[in-house]
Amino acid sequence: MVEIALGDEIEKQIAAVPLSNSTVQRRISDMVADIKDQVVQEIKSSAFGLFSILLHVASCSQLMVFARYVHAGLFKEKFLFCSPLELTTKASDILEKVSLFFDSENLLLDNMCECCTDGTPAMLGTKSGFKVCVKRRAPKAKGIHCLIHRQAVKASKTLPAPFEKVLDQIIQIVNFVKGGVLNSRLFKQLCYDMDATHHSLLFHTNVRWLSRGNVTANISA
Template sequence: MSGNCGGFKEYNISRHFTTKHANYASKLSTKEREATAQKLAANLQAQQNFFHRQTAIQESSTKASFMLSFKLAKASKPLFEALDESNDVKDTAQLLIFIRGINDTFEITDEFLTMESLKGQTRGEDLYDRVSAVIEKMKLPWSKLINVTTDGSPNLTGKNLNHVVNPVVKLVNFIRARGLQHRQFITFLEETDADHQDLLYHSRVRWLSLGKEFQRVWELKEKIGAFLELQGKADEFPELSNKSWLCDFAFAADVFSHMNELNMKLQGKDQFVQDMYTNVKAFKSKLVLFSRQILNKPLTHFPTLATLKEAGAKMKKYSESLDALHGEFCHRFSDFEKIDKSLQLVACPRPQNSSRGAAVRTD
């Protein structure tokens, strides 16, 4: 049977070559064929480097925002910019610049300023120079620019969960990044009456989508394991048969689910900063509560982890991970903590005086 399969594969490749690339062998010289092969290999390498480049672009965007913010640190006028960066179909980085202004009557206006193609390097310095040139071209006063934001949000998953995140992302990209393999996986799920018909796509850049992605992979883990067995690739993902790793996976799925809920609360238009920071403070309080509760093994807030009996011996480790995540949130939002009282004043400018109407002693 294997010999016949090998023959069919060889025939298919030969037929594809003669029908789709007839000019390659008949009309090209040896040197021309070598040059063409090198070009095809370079295109393949460019596709494989796509996700690695995306990560570098996000880091450069963040660096550029810090450089601009440093220059504008002493300004205090109502104008700021947002930077977003993505790649087009030709893998050319496109820098999108939005501008937001506030007038004397506190009306907020958002406008798309421009889109700049970055055909060379995408270092922080390059983004800074391009944004600076746009500001000068549009004759925008630097004195009124007070803030620069980017979509390059630093990863909040923490090093304690990297040993879970990396294999899951690798697994999803392994199945979805290959067209034929992806189609075979979808067909396999349909034939086995799986609850879901596909995996959600995820890359390392979009860490905020980990909650839904982890839950989907968890629910399909048995189907995925069976599919990898059929493909002869089970040895490349030994974690799926490791009970200790599966406990960590379940814990991470629950944690990222809670983080995804917070992320959804922070999205959308017409939100005030004091309300958004209130959600962050509430989540930090939840982490403290989760850390204490998990030591006593009530897993009400960790439904995925609660399905595994083996998880009981790892509660101390998970409590420490929650404490580390809490510390990371405190560090990332320390600037807001410094202005918390001011935010409370904006939220409630006229607090009730609790002493009004109270009896006064005269003796």
């Protein structure tokens, strides 16, 4: 960024200034907070004050929420926040995280017009799913199923036989490694010995976004 704005010489001078880890961490945190504030302010000033959200729970139990809204006549899709789910990933846990963020930023859940999720029971449960809980607080909000998730599930069931065989073998290997604590520790040490970039594997599930592709991507990395 400095190179683009000020030129090569200034960029080299700034790069030569030593910074402690705490300074770098503080500046990153300040930039994150500033970007978050900009997104929140744009949502508050969006057309009619309406917005929609997309939720995804990653394999490491991290809740990620994205927002879509209209600002200055343009549709915008921005990352809103990420929060760990410490114990369980129930609909009540997800709703609590979303509500805490909305309350802290003075965003009105009533202004949510759409909620996009994947197809897990925690999201789509007819009695206590996240969408049901949201509709109790925002009756006008519509719930939709993520298009990418539907395509991923469909594609995973229509793979050609050779690819399906290879992928099934990879999944069996991953499940064997992740199936025992000792296996995971031995695999982690093997990755360290081989100077691998990553030191852990991702579990495979049939209905969690593009997790099948992530298995092979994680191994190849």
